[in-house]
Amino acid sequence: MAQLQFREAIRAAMVEEMERDERIFLIGEEVAEYNGAYKVSEGMLDRFGPGRVIDTPISENGFSGLGIGAAMNGLRPIVEFMTFNFSFVAIDQIINNAAKIRYMSGGQFPIPIVFRGPNGAAGQLAATHNTSTESIYATIPGLKVVAPSNPDDAKGLLKAAIRDDNPVLFLESEVMYGMKGEVSDDEDYVIPLGKARVAREGTDVTIVAHSKSYWIALRVADRLAEEGISAEVIDPRTIRPLDIDTIVGSIRKTNRCVIIDESNPYASISSEIAFQIQDRAFDWLDAPVARVTAKDVPAPYAKNLIDYYMPQEDDAYRACKRVLYAD
Secondary structure (H helix, E strand, O other): OEEEEHHHHHHHHHHHHHHHOOOEEEEEOOOOOOOOOOOOOOOHHHHHOOOOEEEOOOOHHHHHHHHHHHHHOOOEEEEEOOOHHHHHHHHHHHHHHHOOHHHHOOOOOOOOOEEEEEOOOOOOOOHHHOOOOHHHHOOOOOOEEEOOOOHHHHHHHHHHHHHOOOOEEEEEOHHHOOOEEEEOOOOOOOOOOOOOEEEEOOOOEEEEEOOOHHHHHHHHHHHHHOOOOOEEEEEOOEEEOOOHHHHHHHHHHHOOEEEEEOOOOOOOHHHHHHHHHHHHHHHHOOOOOEEEEOOOOOOOOOHHHHHHHOOOHHHHHHHHHHHOOOO
16 A cells, blocks of 8 residues: 555556556646646656657547547547536537447447546636536446545546446546545556445445545544434445445435535436435435535635535535434
8 A cells, every 4th residue: 555645546547557558548638748737647758658648739529539539449548638627628529429339339339438637616716617527427328427535446446447448437626636545556456336435334324425525424424423423424436337236225224315416406416316215215214315515506706605605514414413303
């Protein structure tokens, strides 16, 4: 095990996979000469050369299409978006081509491509730079969506995503790039996609949270523990495919659930999880499923408003007390 920052864990995954398989290359804006906008790809140009670490023009639609075409022809591209908000410029390529070509070709064209970069809110960046895109892309059959919460998961899940023969959207958090944690240094360290992690066991309420919302869940669990309330915390890790079995298994034990989700509430990740819970575990619920999400407006710019807009620890704490009928 080694202490690595989140960005270093992502870099380690890419480096190890590129050394293992010469078909893999990295492409995106400023990934080469500038070492990445968030220094995720630092040193990779020197290591692999300009044929495999490639700077692009500011044209997400263009270089995403190039990556998809390369995947159709046997290569395994990693496409970095400087922010997933910019992926909307390439949304036709992602949704109509990457997600559907394998199906429409009867399996003749696997699309082994990873689209990765920072996702979700990162403070005062205003409405067009604060979108949590997982609830948008997870609706599309043919796409896999991954949202790690810590450096170790980031490494293991990214290696699995790179090895997958289907398009994977790997959603990182800009505010977590500097987060440090223990990371496996096993070169074949792979965490399977579609398997949730029970981060903390409990008996009174289940809290489901991914990406940086996971850290809110842990703080809330600590607060509840001080009051003698035992919270189980589940990190889905993969949004699609979703490990609903692990979540349902937890609810059969705790009989209550709170979901923390940065998405806007309408048609959000929490909406889908809540539906699947009531569909599969209704008879085990002792209270309605509660959600803690971003507010149903575009993200504001002002510091006090963006704080209010985002899911907060106090909101999640009160939601847990509410489902426990203890508020």
